[in-house]
Amino acid sequence: MAWAPEARTAAVRGADGTTLEVLRALGSGPRGLVEEQAEERLVRHGENTFPGRRPDSWPRRFARSPRDPFTAVLLVLGLVSAAVAAWGTACVIAVLVTVSCVLRTTGEHRADRSAAALRDLLATTATVRRRATAGSPPLTRELPVDQLVPGDVVLLAPGDVVPADLRLLRATALTVHEAALTGESAPVEKCADAARLPDRSGDGGTPASAAPHSGHDSRTTTAPCASPAPIRHSGTGAATAPEGTAPRGDGRAPAPVPDRPAPGPGASPLGHPHLCFQGSSVVSGSGSGVVVATGAGTVLSGALPRADGRRRPPSPFDRSVNGIAWTLIRFTLLTAPLVLIASALLRGRGLETLPFAVAVAVGLTPEMLPVVVTTALARGAALLARDGEVIVRRLPALHDLGAVDVLCVDKTGTLTEDRPVLTLSEGPDGREDPEVLRWAAVNALWTLHLSELPVPDALDEAILDAAEECPPGGDLFEEFEGIEALPCGPGRRLSTAVVRPPGDPRFALAARHTLVVKGAPEDVLERCARAAGAELDATGRERLARRAGELAAEGLRVLAVARAARPARARPYTPADERDLDFVGFVALSDAPAPSAAEALAVLARHGVDVKVLTGDHPGTAARVCRELGVAPGEVVTGDRIDALADAELSGLAVRTTVFARCAPEHKARVVRALRAAGHTTGFLGDGVNDLAAMGSADVGICPRDGVDVVREAADVVLASKDLTALDRAIVAGRRSTGNIAAYLRIALSSNFGNVIAMLVAGLLLPFLPMLPAQVLVQNLCFDAAQLALAFDRPGPGAQLRPALLRPRALLRFVTGFGLLNAVADVATFGVLALAVRSLGEGEGQSAFHAGWFTENLLTQALVMLLLRSGRHAAEGRVPGPIRLATAALAVVGLLLPLSPLGPPLSMTPLPPVYYGLLALVLVVYGGLLAAARARQPSPSGV
Numbered sequence: 042m043a044w045a046p047e048a049r050t051a052a053v054r055g056a057d058g059t060t061l062e063v064l065r066a067l068g069s070g071p072r073g074l075v076e077e078q079a080e081e082r083l084v085r086h087g088e089n090t091f092p093g094r095r096p097d098s099w100p101r102r103f104a105r106s107p108r109d110p111f112t113a114v115l116l117v118l119g120l121v122s123a124a125v126a127a128w129g130t131a132c133v134i135a136v137l138v139t140v141s142c143v144l145r146t147t148g149e150h151r152a153d154r155s156a157a158a159l160r161d162l163l164a165t166t167a168t169v170r171r172r173a174t175a176g177s178p179p180l181t182r183e184l185p186v187d188q189l190v191p192g193d194v195v196l197l198a199p200g201d202v203v204p205a206d207l208r209l210l211r212a213t214a215l216t217v218h219e220a221a222l223t224g225e226s227a228p229v230e231k232c233a234d235a236a237r238l239p240d241r242s243g244d245g246g247t248p249a250s251a252a253p254h255s256g257h258d259s260r261t262t263t264a265p266c267a268s269p270a271p272i273r274h275s276g277t278g279a280a281t282a283p284e285g286t287a288p289r290g291d292g293r294a295p296a297p298v299p300d301r302p303a304p305g306p307g308a309s310p311l312g313h314p315h316l317c318f319q320g321s322s323v324v325s326g327s328g329s330g331v332v333v334a335t336g337a338g339t340v341l342s343g344a345l346p347r348a349d350g351r352r353r354p355p356s357p358f359d360r361s362v363n364g365i366a367w368t369l370i371r372f373t374l375l376t377a378p379l380v381l382i383a384s385a386l387l388r389g390r391g392l393e394t395l396p397f398a399v400a401v402a403v404g405l406t407p408e409m410l411p412v413v414v415t416t417a418l419a420r421g422a423a424l425l426a427r428d429g430e431v432i433v434r435r436l437p438a439l440h441d442l443g444a445v446d447v448l449c450v451d452k453t454g455t456l457t458e459d460r461p462v463l464t465l466s467e468g469p470d471g472r473e474d475p476e477v478l479r480w481a482a483v484n485a486l487w488t489l490h491l492s493e494l495p496v497p498d499a500l501d502e503a504i505l506d507a508a509e510e511c512p513p514g515g516d517l518f519e520e521f522e523g524i525e526a527l528p529c530g531p532g533r534r535l536s537t538a539v540v541r542p543p544g545d546p547r548f549a550l551a552a553r554h555t556l557v558v559k560g561a562p563e564d565v566l567e568r569c570a571r572a573a574g575a576e577l578d579a580t581g582r583e584r585l586a587r588r589a590g591e592l593a594a595e596g597l598r599v600l601a602v603a604r605a606a607r608p609a610r611a612r613p614y615t616p617a618d619e620r621d622l623d624f625v626g627f628v629a630l631s632d633a634p635a636p637s638a639a640e641a642l643a644v645l646a647r648h649g650v651d652v653k654v655l656t657g658d659h660p661g662t663a664a665r666v667c668r669e670l671g672v673a674p675g676e677v678v679t680g681d682r683i684d685a686l687a688d689a690e691l692s693g694l695a696v697r698t699t700v701f702a703r704c705a706p707e708h709k710a711r712v713v714r715a716l717r718a719a720g721h722t723t724g725f726l727g728d729g730v731n732d733l734a735a736m737g738s739a740d741v742g743i744c745p746r747d748g749v750d751v752v753r754e755a756a757d758v759v760l761a762s763k764d765l766t767a768l769d770r771a772i773v774a775g776r777r778s779t780g781n782i783a784a785y786l787r788i789a790l791s792s793n794f795g796n797v798i799a800m801l802v803a804g805l806l807l808p809f810l811p812m813l814p815a816q817v818l819v820q821n822l823c824f825d826a827a828q829l830a831l832a833f834d835r836p837g838p839g840a841q842l843r844p845a846l847l848r849p850r851a852l853l854r855f856v857t858g859f860g861l862l863n864a865v866a867d868v869a870t871f872g873v874l875a876l877a878v879r880s881l882g883e884g885e886g887q888s889a890f891h892a893g894w895f896t897e898n899l900l901t902q903a904l905v906m907l908l909l910r911s912g913r914h915a916a917e918g919r920v921p922g923p924i925r926l927a928t929a930a931l932a933v934v935g936l937l938l939p940l941s942p943l944g945p946p947l948s949m950t951p952l953p954p955v956y957y958g959l960l961a962l963v964l965v966v967y968g969g970l971l972a973a974a975r976a977r978q979p980s981p982s983g984v
């Protein structure tokens with residue numbers, strides 16, 4: 042990977058020397074900066090703006106605008122005209138390029154500014170430690186990420202996006218995802234103390250497990266990671282080492298941590314286990330670090346163009362709008378040589394036809410497409426944001442949202458309220474037993490207390506609420522002391538708390554430890570060896586699993602509870618210790634369906650969106666919830682079954698299936714990929730770290746505003762709440778924007794195509810050029826200005842009923858059909874003109890012909906805009922403001938320009954009045970044919 046030298050220097054500097062040396066070099070300490078110091082640094086270093094978020098200035102954007110492919114084509118045509126000294130054509134092309142660049146730059150600049158304002162609404166915060174004055178104690182508070190400065194001490198927890206480049210001061214089982222930087226999908230272990238990491242670089246680092254321990258629990262904060270992350274309690278009497286130092290097993294004063302040697306100049310700082318980089322995300326564990334680089338100085342900032350280019354596969358927007366654009370460009374580039382060859386072969390003309398050929402090619406170019414696309418999408422996004430319900434983080438995502446025909450959602454919190462309430466606590470014999478709830482509560486309490494989860498787990502909170510009200514009650518904090526927690530995590534469906542009776546920490550190892558486990562019945566039961574004092578054999582396990590299934594079929598969320606007593610030990614616990622357990626019983630919780638979910642699902646179905654539920658929960662629970670919401674669950678497919686299928690088999694199954702249960706993150710991602718492979722435009726709505734992979738695999742990632750940071754950063758669309766009704770409105774808004782873009786393409790391309798054919802026919806039939814290059818280009822300017830109104834149109838209801846995807850083939854068919862119709866109208870006009878100008882002399886006759894055709898072209902364009910705007914309903918319904926104004930203006934210019942003082946310079950003279958009568962006749966017939974052909978067209982969403 043290549044990064045900016047500045048980024049490399051800052052990162053390498055952060056890796057260089059001991060932790061204390063780094064802190065000293067940064068003028069900071071483990072207690073964080075003083076507020077005044079931080080303010081002064083903010084002025085000096087500037088804001089820590091996330092790379093890629095700094096909007097470009099207008100002039101810079103304008104300077105870049107000719108890089109757009111359509112503008113580039115126009116510039117090439119302009120240069121060709123200048124090369125053959127066709128200065129008129131070259132000048133008009135220059136005007137055209139300037140106008141389109143100014144419009145596009147202004148549109149994009151405005152869209153960018155409002156997108157930046159929207160992103161500010163979602164401003165991610167970081168947890169920092171700062172002091173009010175040098176003598177005051179440190180306070181931990183949330184700070185907008187852009188306010189971070191070098192030297193700030195930042196705390197990290199699962200789900201956090203690392204807000205700047207950090208040198209770790211403390212790390213507890215910390216693993217981070219560095220895919221944004223390295224493309225590596227597996228989480229990477231990070232450690233504050235390089236010497237304690239497993240030896241990966243051959244520098245003699247000592248694994249923590251080999252470190253000596255004192256007689257009491259020496260649970261330090263810098264041990265290496267295990268997966269999933271064990272979370273250590275620092276309040277068990279262990280001497281917690283001051284940050285930047287290594288705790289000693291002998292209880293003496295901590296010693297400075299020996300560090301790995303710094304990498305040489307030019308070496309990748311990414312290899313450092315004690316550096317965390319902006320843009321990576323915390324998967325598990327926790328930690329703190331001092332900021333070594335912010336803003337443009339971060340490694341991500343230096344590597345962004347490459348990182349960005351690698352991240353996103355082509356979206357539906359790229360495939361449709363961009364695909365169409367490139368087809369048109371190829372076509373346009375072919376036009377000029379074709380015209381030249383045809384007029385040379387058929388009329389024996391030479392290079393003098395070049396300006397005309399260039400003008401025809403320019404006439405074919407929909408140079409306003411980028412302007413219309415940006416305006417239509419930005420307008421749709423702004424309208425959504427105004428209601429405060431939906432924020433579109435990436436403009437093309439609005440188009441993609443409109444194209445979504447399959448929406449994958451999780452169950453908890455989307456279809457249900459995620460406010461579980463305990464309904465049952467029963468022992469192995471099926472009888473009510475409050476003891477089961479008590480053990481579940483012990484697990485919940487210490488898991489919540491010891492794990493730094495991004496959001497408290499709703500199941501744990503519900504269990505604690507129920508335990509408080511349930512006799513014998515008692516203070517669970519006093520009853521046990523928590524030592525360690527292995528929480529649930531992506532793909533892990535159980536949690537374990539290790540507890541012991543409270544007592545003097547010096548005798549900690551004399552007491553026994555109890556592992557309290559709760560989680561998915563299948564996962565807990567397979568780790569149980571006994572139930573109700575007797576051995577648990579396969580039959581017993583099956584009976585209990587059946588009971589769990591019965592409870593789940595009632596729509597309850599079922600958790601099995603188990604425990605095991607173990608001799609006390611200092612060594613950390615890992616998932617391997619979750620075995621040989623005593624089954625205690627089941628707790629079950631009800632989670633009511635979300636009030637608006639049933640209605641929202643029905644509306645989505647009416648709008649042609651197939652909703653699929655991808656949940657980590659029990660198949661029975663998922664199926665029941667779906668039924669309660671009026672959705673037939675059909676056969677539920679579980680994660681195990683997904684594992685057994687090849688990609689091609691999964692595609693077929695995924696399309697047929699509505700509910701997927703017991704899904705780990707990779708199952709959700711595979712299902713999403715399978716649906717895309719089957720040709721569906723797939724959206725994914727999720728809010729947890731375990732949804733990240735699926736979000737990245739979907740065409741559109743959607744996340745509620747209170748989702749964890751890393752998921753929100755990955756999402757294309759953010760919802761104020763996890764409400765499917767709001768999402769439906771966003772989908773409809775996306776379809777409207779796409780409808781407008783499609784209308785522009787249909788109208789611009791079919792009239793351009795028709796004109797080009799007519800010009801070629803006329804060029805071959807007539808002894809003179811049917812239109813002078815300047816006329817072609819002025820006409821083009823008028824079309825462009827009028828067609829901009831399409832970005833502001835309100836498409837008819839037909840455009841919102843089905844997923845709207847621009848399909849190049851369907852568009853091509855449409856353009857060919859309607860273009861030919863347009864050409865027929867033009868050729869009919871030739872006949873009319875021939876009649877009307879018959880009596881005029883040669884020169885005047887040509888000018889009158891040019892004027893007549895100019896007027897006809899603008900009038901037919903106005904007619905096309907009215908009749909083809911947005912589906913068959915448009916022809917019947919009300920014509921909205923901007924279109925009415927634009928078409929009226931076109932008609933006025935078309936009728937009056939040849940009569941105005943601008944007429945003669947453009948070689949146009951007034952026509953005899955009889956022409957207007959005949960023209961009206963042609964327009965009426967053309968309008969009738971157009972409306973009839975439009976009525977026979979399939980839905981506008983297909984274009």
Ligand SMILES: Nc1ncnc2c1ncn2[C@@H]1O[C@H](COP(=O)(O)OP(=O)(O)OP(=O)(O)O)[C@@H](O)[C@H]1O
Pocket residue numbers: 451452453454498500501529532533534535536559560561562599600655656657658659704731
């Ligand atoms: N706090 C917890 N303690 C123990 N087990 C849990 C806890 N939270 C979840 N589980 C178990 O893990 C399973 C999967 O949880 P996960 O969070 O992946 O999905 P979910 O919340 O059930 O559903 P969804 O994927 O729809 O959000 C749960 O069904 C439950 O059995």
